[in-house]
Amino acid sequence: MKKLILMVMAVVLSSLTWAQNRPDSTASNGGRLQVSAFGGLSMPLGKYKNEIGRAKNGYFAGLAIDQYFKGNKWGIGLDARFLNHEMRKFDSVFFANGHIATAYKNHPSFQHIALSVGPTYKVGFGKLDFEAFLRGGVLFEGFPQYTQSIYVNAASGPPVKTFDNYYTSNSKEKTKSWMGLGGLRLSYGLGDHLALFVQADYLRAFGKSFGSDSSEFYITRYSEKKAITATDVMNVKSGQITNILDFYEEKPVTQKTFVQAVNVGLGIKYTFGGKRKIAAPVPVTKTLAPPASAVPKDILVVVKDRQTGLALSGVTLKISHKGVDHTSISNAEGQAERIKGAEKGSYQVTAVKNGIAAEPVAITASDFDKAGNVIYKEIYHDDPRFTLIGETVRANDNAKLPGIGTVLTNASNSTNMTQISDAEAKFVYQLEQQSDYNIVANQAGKFSQTESVSTKGLDRSKTLYVTLKLGVSNLDAGTVFVLKNIHYDFDKSNIRPDAGRILDNLLNVMSQNPTLKIELSSHTDSRGKDAYNLRLSQQRAEAAVNYLVGKGVARDRMVAKDMEKQDC
Structure with missing residues (x-):
């Protein structure tokens, strides 16, 4: 790659030296040489952008040398450029006993160098030059390499990778292909030699191979039968997932894109040789249309999460101009309400979500002078916390239950936050990094288990959302509930702090339902004699009763009962 860049620089320097040393008379009467430097926005298309390549909008920069023949209409040109398209990363998915994560083996972006040569045509209108060019050449391609894998929690130690469900399958990380390039350039002369220009072109690779190497980007994946949810369990035997065919097709599918x-x-260009010949102005008798900058344009603003690049919904955006504020809430694509027919001028865009403001973005009068009917701006919101998106559902059939109160507790400092699920049964909390939380339903006549949520081990640059379903049941007479996550030390009956948090939620349920009476029992494991285990079970149940009595619950509302030992 370094040799290639040095070769391009050598060609450019040689052309400049030759142009500076040739006689002016030749330059004036014959064709002129021009050297251009340019850069801007590169927008991927088709499968390269969408489901296979997942390439995002990026940037490009390059140099062009055009030698025109006599008359300065037709010429031959050389184009050398670099293109960078970062790819959209995959979100991590968590299920009951593990997660799906993606490992990136190199920088997650497409990086290409394009070298091409071909004809150029130019026509002049006073200080304006209009150029069209067509090139052919070689594209030196650089592809990202990644593997998406399923990890299942081990009995001890870190999660174990058990299945690769999505991965790149290129024979090489760096390869080559034939390419074509076509475009248009509009220049405005600042003098006899210097000009500014805007340029638009289309570039694509051709062919399946270059020599013995493949020229296309390949991925291999197992098609989904059913999406993996937070409640699904992966069954593992001898290091293999035995129920993997419940979620994926048996055979992988390989796809490719160019x-x-x-x-x-x-860009800016410098033309060597004699002075420009500017045609005499043509009298204009017709009424001229207003300049493009005087025509109103639409303003479209999109808000994104800075750390992951994902579009953010539910953000309050305000677009201000001359004391008037246009306020809206971003939709699922992160878009604010479009301002149609905005007059030319200066605007300021601000965005706020969860009490955190994004860095403002300005729209200037010069934005109205650019091509196109829409002014597009992106604003980035930077909240280092994770977003918990929860759903209150009926415990027995997962049907949505809107209007349910919830309480989120930070396990490290016992601080609480409350929220009621909306009409879609959704609730949203912000979670600090490297923290453990408990969440429970909080409503009279209702009961839910205390669910645990943790952000430990999650990478904020790859993950924004954490999902959870909170099962809720009615408190009917005779109903039996097994409280999750109440643990005792071996051969002990004292209430540990983690078990105390679970019992505190039970205390809240009893406070909301003053006529509720409960029977508390406790299991022991299979170690020890039956009589001893029965005594220990009774002691643990009584310890739970005493804990709740100490918190103000009347003793006659509770019964402590031992239970038979359980196999572990």
């Missing part, structure tokens, strides 16, 4: 992109940018 590289293609539309590039829009700005």
